[in-house]
Amino acid sequence: MRIVMIGTRGVPARYGGFETAIEEIGRRMADRGHEVTVYCRGAEGEPAEHLGMTLVHLPAARKKALETLSHTFLSVLHVLATRRRHDAAFVFNSANAVFLPLLRLRRLPVAVHVDGLEWKRAKWGGAGRRYYRTAEALSVRWADALIADAQGIADYYTQEFGAPTDLLVYGAPILTDRHTARIAELGLTDRGYHLVVARFEPENHVLEIVRGYADSAATLPLVVVGSAPYADEYTARIEAIAAGDPRIRLVGGVWDQELLDALYANAASYVHGHSVGGTNPSLLRAIGAGSPVIAFDVSFNAESLGSDSRYFATPEELAPALVAVEGDVPGAVATAEVVRERVRHRYSWDAVTDGYLALAARLADGSSTRRTASGRRRST
Numbered sequence: 001m002r003i004v005m006i007g008t009r010g011v012p013a014r015y016g017g018f019e020t021a022i023e024e025i026g027r028r029m030a031d032r033g034h035e036v037t038v039y040c041r042g043a044e045g046e047p048a049e050h051l052g053m054t055l056v057h058l059p060a061a062r063k064k065a066l067e068t069l070s071h072t073f074l075s076v077l078h079v080l081a082t083r084r085r086h087d088a089a090f091v092f093n094s095a096n097a098v099f100l101p102l103l104r105l106r107r108l109p110v111a112v113h114v115d116g117l118e119w120k121r122a123k124w125g126g127a128g129r130r131y132y133r134t135a136e137a138l139s140v141r142w143a144d145a146l147i148a149d150a151q152g153i154a155d156y157y158t159q160e161f162g163a164p165t166d167l168l169v170y171g172a173p174i175l176t177d178r179h180t181a182r183i184a185e186l187g188l189t190d191r192g193y194h195l196v197v198a199r200f201e202p203e204n205h206v207l208e209i210v211r212g213y214a215d216s217a218a219t220l221p222l223v224v225v226g227s228a229p230y231a232d233e234y235t236a237r238i239e240a241i242a243a244g245d246p247r248i249r250l251v252g253g254v255w256d257q258e259l260l261d262a263l264y265a266n267a268a269s270y271v272h273g274h275s276v277g278g279t280n281p282s283l284l285r286a287i288g289a290g291s292p293v294i295a296f297d298v299s300f301n302a303e304s305l306g307s308d309s310r311y312f313a314t315p316e317e318l319a320p321a322l323v324a325v326e327g328d329v330p331g332a333v334a335t336a337e338v339v340r341e342r343v344r345h346r347y348s349w350d351a352v353t354d355g356y357l358a359l360a361a362r363l364a365d366g367s368s369t370r371r372t373a374s375g376r377r378r379s380t
Contacts, residue, residue: 010040109363144368150278171349179262205273212315264289292332
């Protein structure tokens with residue numbers, strides 16, 4: 001089949017969950033003989049191929065509210081202009097649903113990966129939230145299929161719209177080499193630190209994590225990997241707490257993937273504060289690395305971790321969880337291994353690729369939920 005993927009920053013994956021999914025799924029599709037085209041944000045001159053996938057680089061407006069939409073619009077126009085026909089398209093992010101009628105001009109069947117509940121993100125004001133709520137409804141009305149990466153997201157579309165979804169989760173990379181020697185580059189020791197990996201956004205609760213840690217009696221340092229895509233007052237508040245506590249280390253982005261794997265694999269705990277994005281690749285990466293996880297208490301995280309891990313909802317609940325891990329690091333690691341073995345079988349990129357290809361084949365054969373989906377909400 002000839003498959004096109006639209007709506008993300010593209011590959012190589014350097015940023016988030018969508019990009020990771022495209023890289024892992026697209027490369028496996030290509031390995032199986034399918035033609036995969038990925039639209040990427042960038043300038044001409046970037047690589048035209050990556051892991052068997054054909055890359056098309058197009059620009060985007062460098063403004064938070066327009067970056068995704070501007071790039072997707074150009075990508076859709078490129079699809080319309082090219083003579084090469086595709087059998088199926090995967091559009092990532094429900095915000096891009098406004099462009100689906102254009103793709104239908106080419107009679108191109110489309111599945112929309114709806115992501116998490118994007119309208120709940122604090123970075124969006126009232127207009128942004130209303131737009132995302134509208135875009136969800138348009139995805140239901142205009143897409144031929146919807147993809148959810150977590151049961152909680154699938155349940156949301158069932159409850160809100162009565163709409164069916166294909167539940168296609170992410171894969172969990174299982175590390176076999178902890179690369180322990182690499183963490184010495186940052187002055188760290190095996191199981192000698194707590195770790196956070198996240199963009200500095202309110203729904204990722206980085207501020208609550210550093211606040212809970214600062215108020216705790218933890219003795220191991222807290223290493224925070226990440227930054228803000230758009231500098232703001234939220235980042236300043238995190239930096240102010242870190243400046244007053246020598247135990248907190250803000251190391252910025254880590255783009256060396258082996259070093260990042262080592263950070264996950266050798267941590268005493270990985271503190272995961274994400275709350276709105278469905279199944280999270282960073283969480284799966286931590287689980288696959290065998291890191292004990294302390295997660296924000298929402299259904300998406302519990303779906304991946306089960307009942308074996310620790311959870312928190314406030315800084316006050318995080319503080320004792322950190323101390324408890326430090327009191328029995330071997331026990332926490334042993335529990336993490338149990339979680340990893342369970343996830344090893346449930347979150348497989350090969351199985352996820354099977355699901356995407358099966359959906360693409362159905363779309364190419366004319367299957368569509370669009371004929372029965374109204375896009376009307378059942379609740380207000």
